[in-house]
Amino acid sequence: MTFVPHTPAQRAEMLRTIGADSIEDLLRPVPRELLLKRSLIVPPAQGEVGVMRMAQELFALNSPVPLNRIFAGGGVYPHHVPAVVDELAHRGEFYTAYTPYQPEVSQGMLQCIYEYQSYVCMLTGMDMSNASGYDGGTTLADAVIMAYYHGKGKRNRVLFAPHVSPEGRQVCMTYCAGIDVTLEDVPPTRDGRTDPAALKQLLGTDVAAVVFQMPQCLGYLEENLEELINAVHAAGAAAIVLFYPMAAGMLKSPGELGADIVCGEAQCLGNHMGFGGPLLGFLACREAFVRVLPGRLIGRTVCERDGEPGEGFVMTLQAREQHIRREKATSNICSNEALLALRTCIYMGAVGLGGFQHISALCHANACHARDVLGELPGVSDFYPGRLFFNEFGLRFPAGMRDRIYDHAIERGILAGIKPDDRCMEGLSDALVFAFTEVHRADDIAALRDAILEVL
Amino acid sequence: MAAVNREPILIFERSQPGREGTQVRPSKEKLPPPQLPEGLKRTAPLPLPEVAEIDLVRHYVHLSQSNYGVDTGFYPLGSCTMKYNPKLTEAVSALGGFAAVHPLQPASTLQGLLRMMHDLQLWLADCTGMDAVSLQPAAGAQGEFAGMLIFRKYFDLKNETARKVMLVPDSAHGTNPASAHIAGFEVGEVQCAGRGGIMTLELTEEAIAKFGADRIAGIMLTNPSTLGTFEENILSVARRLHEIDAQLYYDGANLNALLGLARPGDMGFDLVHLNLHKSFSTPHGGGGPGSGPIGVKGHLADLLPTPVVALNDGVYEFESPARSIGRVKLFHGQFLVLVRAWAYILMNGPDGLKRIGENAVLAANYLQARLKDAYEIPYATYPDGSPRYCMHEFVASAEKQSESGVRALDIAKALLNDGFHAPTIYFPQIVHEALMIEPTETESLEVLDTFAEAMLKYARLAQENPEELKGLPNLAVKHLDEVYAARNLNVRWKP
Numbered sequence: 001m002t003f004v005p006h007t008p009a010q011r012a013e014m015l016r017t018i019g020a021d022s023i024e025d026l027l028r029p030v031p032r033e034l035l036l037k038r039s040l041i042v043p044p045a046q047g048e049v050g051v052m053r054m055a056q057e058l059f060a061l062n063s064p065v066p067l068n069r070i071f072a073g074g075g076v077y078p079h080h081v082p083a084v085v086d087e088l089a090h091r092g093e094f095y096t097a098y099t100p101y102q103p104e105v106s107q108g109m110l111q112c113i114y115e116y117q118s119y120v121c122m123l124t125g126m127d128m129s130n131a132s133g134y135d136g137g138t139t140l141a142d143a144v145i146m147a148y149y150h151g152k153g154k155r156n157r158v159l160f161a162p163h164v165s166p167e168g169r170q171v172c173m174t175y176c177a178g179i180d181v182t183l184e185d186v187p188p189t190r191d192g193r194t195d196p197a198a199l200k201q202l203l204g205t206d207v208a209a210v211v212f213q214m215p216q217c218l219g220y221l222e223e224n225l226e227e228l229i230n231a232v233h234a235a236g237a238a239a240i241v242l243f244y245p246m247a248a249g250m251l252k253s254p255g256e257l258g259a260d261i262v263c264g265e266a267q268c269l270g271n272h273m274g275f276g277g278p279l280l281g282f283l284a285c286r287e288a289f290v291r292v293l294p295g296r297l298i299g300r301t302v303c304e305r306d307g308e309p310g311e312g313f314v315m316t317l318q319a320r321e322q323h324i325r326r327e328k329a330t331s332n333i334c335s336n337e338a339l340l341a342l343r344t345c346i347y348m349g350a351v352g353l354g355g356f357q358h359i360s361a362l363c364h365a366n367a368c369h370a371r372d373v374l375g376e377l378p379g380v381s382d383f384y385p386g387r388l389f390f391n392e393f394g395l396r397f398p399a400g401m402r403d404r405i406y407d408h409a410i411e412r413g414i415l416a417g418i419k420p421d422d423r424c425m426e427g428l429s430d431a432l433v434f435a436f437t438e439v440h441r442a443d444d445i446a447a448l449r450d451a452i453l454e455v456l
Numbered sequence: 457m458a459a460v461n462r463e464p465i466l467i468f469e470r471s472q473p474g475r476e477g478t479q480v481r482p483s484k485e486k487l488p489p490p491q492l493p494e495g496l497k498r499t500a501p502l503p504l505p506e507v508a509e510i511d512l513v514r515h516y517v518h519l520s521q522s523n524y525g526v527d528t529g530f531y532p533l534g535s536c537t538m539k540y541n542p543k544l545t546e547a548v549s550a551l552g553g554f555a556a557v558h559p560l561q562p563a564s565t566l567q568g569l570l571r572m573m574h575d576l577q578l579w580l581a582d583c584t585g586m587d588a589v590s591l592q593p594a595a596g597a598q599g600e601f602a603g604m605l606i607f608r609k610y611f612d613l614k615n616e617t618a619r620k621v622m623l624v625p626d627s628a629h630g631t632n633p634a635s636a637h638i639a640g641f642e643v644g645e646v647q648c649a650g651r652g653g654i655m656t657l658e659l660t661e662e663a664i665a666k667f668g669a670d671r672i673a674g675i676m677l678t679n680p681s682t683l684g685t686f687e688e689n690i691l692s693v694a695r696r697l698h699e700i701d702a703q704l705y706y707d708g709a710n711l712n713a714l715l716g717l718a719r720p721g722d723m724g725f726d727l728v729h730l731n732l733h734k735s736f737s738t739p740h741g742g743g744g745p746g747s748g749p750i751g752v753k754g755h756l757a758d759l760l761p762t763p764v765v766a767l768n769d770g771v772y773e774f775e776s777p778a779r780s781i782g783r784v785k786l787f788h789g790q791f792l793v794l795v796r797a798w799a800y801i802l803m804n805g806p807d808g809l810k811r812i813g814e815n816a817v818l819a820a821n822y823l824q825a826r827l828k829d830a831y832e833i834p835y836a837t838y839p840d841g842s843p844r845y846c847m848h849e850f851v852a853s854a855e856k857q858s859e860s861g862v863r864a865l866d867i868a869k870a871l872l873n874d875g876f877h878a879p880t881i882y883f884p885q886i887v888h889e890a891l892m893i894e895p896t897e898t899e900s901l902e903v904l905d906t907f908a909e910a911m912l913k914y915a916r917l918a919q920e921n922p923e924e925l926k927g928l929p930n931l932a933v934k935h936l937d938e939v940y941a942a943r944n945l946n947v948r949w950k951p
Binding site: 002003004005006010011013015017020023025026027029031034035039040041043044045046047048050051052054055057060062063064066067070074075078080082086088090092094095096097099100102105107108112113114115118122123127128132134137170171173175178179221223225251253256257272274276290298301305309310311312313317322323324325328329330331333334335336339340342345348349351354355356357358359361362364365368369390410415418438 | 462466471475478481483485493496497498499500501502506507509512516519520523525526527531536538540541542544546547553556560568569578579582583594595596601604605624629630634638640691723733742743746781782783784787788790799806807811817822843845847868878883897931933937940944945948949
């Protein structure tokens with residue numbers, strides 16, 4: 001099956017117009033020795049039936065876990081995607097469109113991204129948001145690089161508070177290879193918080209930014225984040241917060257706590273997990289940082305509508321971007337995650353104020369209930385006793401039992417959280433980190449408890 | 457298109473306090489009091505809209521009707537490969553077995569998904585003639601950046617710290633010099649324009665003399681070039697650069713011309729990036745998600761970004777290449793985009809893939825032939841005046857038309873008026889009043905002819921009645937003021 005509509009007669013007609021004898025003739029500029037003399041090594045053409053069959057054959061090799069039995073977070077969460085989001089985002093005028101370089105025929109997409117930018121500002125408490133980045137890891141790298149350029153390259157250290165996403169930090173390391181920045185870690189207190197004294201000691205006039213994650217990557221909250229951010233500002237550095245936007249229904253936005261740049265992963269707002277991709281990185285900042293903000297930016301402007309003065313949307317401040325700045329660009333991003341930004345925009349409008357507050361509250365309530373239920377199990381203890389969390393937390397299990405619990409749960413069709421040592425967090429082989437959302441109900445949490453109990 | 461209001465109405469402006477939207481969970485559920493730190497609890501309510509689902513649907517349906525996609529009509533953007541997005545690939549990627557899977561579910565329990573990725577790695581390696589593939593990069597530009605870091609590490613490991621220069625032709629897409637720069641290279645521009653538009657052995661020698669054999673890390677080339685011309689000297693250029701151990705980078709944006717016909721690996725390239733949202737027909741989504749897998753020759757395989765999918769004793773595993781440049785993004789890559797490319801390759805098979813390259817080249821040459829008398833097409837002839845076939849795209853110039861005041865911009869707007877999407881304009885910058893036209897292989901002859909006739913009409917109007925052409929288009933929305941937008945920055949709604 002192919003998608004080439006030309007009949008043999010039409011191909012012949014086109015060749016006649018060109019004045020060539022054959023397609024081989026058209027390939028004259030290609031040196032003979034480069035023309036492939038064999039077919040590509042891919043399976044023979046399948047019809048739709050064949051492709052669907054092959055997909056089912058792949059699924060047969062997997063241990064399936066239904067959405068409501070996935071209790072894992074770590075940046076990507078098992079949220080419900082409302083039907084209306086899938087349906088609207090799947091209109092061909094949206095998903096088969098290119099980047100809106102011709103604004104006259106792209107007002108639809110441009111307005112949607114403007115609305116998305118507005119939602120991100122609301123959730124983060126920032127002045128402006130870009131039109132999206134690849135994911136919560138690369139937007140973290142973007143934020144670090146923004147702080148570096150904002151400091152005109154004179155501040156070369158970036159500090160990471162305890163429990164910032166290990167993958168996010170790895171992406172930062174990769175991205176900082178091209179600039180003169182070193183990444184350092186602020187030591188934690190015994191219960192995993194940022195040690196304010198240690199932070200103050202590490203701060204200096206050569207620190208461009210301090211990165212916090214809210215909630216921290218194991219799910220816990222830093223009560224005194226605002227004070228910590230004040231200390232960062234006192235040293236002239238920028239405060240970057242990697243934020244889980246679903247928490248904004250219950251918690252203050254990082255902007256209200258003093259953050260300068262807020263970034264993170266917005267898959268949680270209307271996007272499928274998709275085994276980790278595509279995802280949706282959001283990046284927002286205070287107005288002072290706009291010149292170093294990478295990515296596309298949609299702005300509202302004046303225009304003519306049916307001959308009368310009106311308003312519309314365009315891509316703006318393009319002089320920041322790669323197609324204008326070329327070898328002077330600070331970011332090379334071109335294609336981003338526009339369709340996922342559209343989906344998030346639709347999601348926020350679909351659930352609305354009441355829905356978003358309720359979903360956010362459910363995520364927290366389910367986690368609290370689960371912690372009570374699981375914390376009662378024999379030999380199970382809190383990862384950080386006494387600490388509060390939003391919808392994710394850690395538990396420690398009796399020595400040697402963690403892996404058996406995890407494997408047994410999979411057999412029961414349950415993903416019992418995440419093993420933190422799988423994410424390059426050392427010395428945590430007895431722990432699991434669980435996440436809860438609005439898809440979970442009491443019976444799901446009971447099933448998780450039962451599966452764990454069967455091993456304990 | 458639907459009726460247009462003077463002022464856009466934002467979703468926030470349709471809000472009515474107390475109105476309920478989509479019921480994800482019943483709103484009447486009562487919950488226990490939260491256990492959150494007092495100082496972090498939200499006090500100020502979020503200014504989110506309250507709209508009924510019916511009004512939401514009409515809002516976004518209306519907006520979609522003010523948008524133009526491949527599903528709407530012809531979209532001849534050069535180097536963007538706006539080909540048809542098969543609906544079967546959409547259906548496959550929506551299957552729960554792909555879409556509702558958590559990325560941290562252990563690989564040992566998802567052998568089917570890893571097998572799909574491993575197969576795709578092998579197929580893409582064969583399509584490009586490379587030895588190893590990473591599916592991780594999220595877009596072409598991210599593939600470029602990863603590639604640049606790989607080159608840097610390659611030389612760092614050999615202690616060749618002087619290798620600071622990356623050669624980039626003047627016709628290159630903006631991401632090329634940007635990627636080289638952010639990876640820490642100095643960009644050495646090679647002026648190909650006016651020298652036939654492609655890389656030559658002579659230009660290579662000049663660059664080596666100018667920058668120094670020990671300072672050049674490599675060159676970034678698109679083949680065919682952004683002018684639509686095949687890099688005819690690639691073998692000798694590659695040989696010469698390899699003599700000084702410089703590395704060759706292939707920007708895969710124009711792979712559609714070569715799919716099934718020729719491979720960058722056979723031309724001497726050491727590293728390639730692919731744009732799955734171009735040659736492999738995954739949808740552009742209005743600006744993403746894309747996917748930019750990279751392929752490398754053996755000597756660079758252990759520098760690939762982490763993770764790659766390996767097959768060890770019959771078990772698929774994620775592995776970190778021994779000297780990897782590190783992670784470039786979270787998790788494993790744009791997985792649901794990879795699924796679409798996988799399905800696309802399966803639907804085509806080897807013969808179908810070869811038909812892509814053949815017909816992309818045929819369609820572009822057909823349009824070039826139809827337009828070459830009315831428009832200047834600088835690279836439709838060799839420097840000696842003999843005719844030159846283009847590959848999958850060509851760059852026309854509105855130079856002739858600009859003599860009567862009609863510019864590429866006016867022609868683009870006229871096309872919009874006539875229901876086409878305009879081609880890429882003013883790129884590559886080395887052609888004056890450029891119109892870069894790439895029809896792709898999925899457009900019928902009737903569509904190609906309608907487009908050609910419209911372009912010929914504008915050429916005639918430019919000669920006979922330029923004011924009429926400039927007076928078009930009668931679009932519902934026009935003259936969107938970009939200067940005003942930048943000076944009066946308004947990038948969000950405020951309550």
